[in-house]
Amino acid sequence: MESISLDRSSVVEQVASALREQLFTGRLKPGATLRESTLVESLNVSRSTVREAMQLLIGEGLLVRVPNKGVLVRQLTEADVEDIFRARRVLELSGVRAVVSASRRDLMALSTSFEAYEAAVQDGGPVEIARTHMRFHAAIVGLLGSPRLTEVAVSMLAELQLAISTVDQSSDDLPEMLQAHRKIAEMIRKAKVEEAVKLLDQHISNAKAFVPASP
Incomplete structure (x- = not known):
């Protein structure tokens, strides 16, 4: 080195x-x-x-x-990736569905986390992009209003930080990824639950396909 x-x-x-x-x-x-x-x-x-x-x-x-x-x-196995994304889907989609009863504080936290991700994509390096990307998804879980579940999400997403960074850097169009997150955030903010669930579910599936894993 x-x-x-x-x-x-x-x-x-x-x-x-x-x-x-x-x-x-x-x-x-x-x-x-x-x-x-x-x-x-x-x-x-x-x-x-x-x-x-x-x-x-x-x-x-x-x-x-x-x-x-x-x-x-850290190197994730295929079983690790499968388990993490299974848990992500449960927690994050539950977070979206909880938006109708979410507190103003948790809604503001989601907006703030998206703005931080947007700023990182435009001006930040790979560390900040991966960190803010992770925090945005944790903030979606935060809509459940459960500090314990948010803590679980933060810990779980931390395991994906390197993979998320790899996906972000290998993307041909980071602005396109940002736009996908902007649309998810917008649908959540407008409490268009089914639309947000569909977009987020597709995003999670797409992200999983790009996560490198060892056998």
């Missing part, structure tokens, strides 16, 4: 941020092993700092610690 320049403030988060950039731009591939010694040298930080940064990313679902193998970039 080539040398990465860092400032010295919040060094652990700076290291984690640098690694996220490597992950979301595809320089670190799913299944790749992260070697502490290599990171210490390339980032010019202590081994303890590297370990703390990797632990942060493990908590975010981007890395995984495997016995006898060390820390690897």
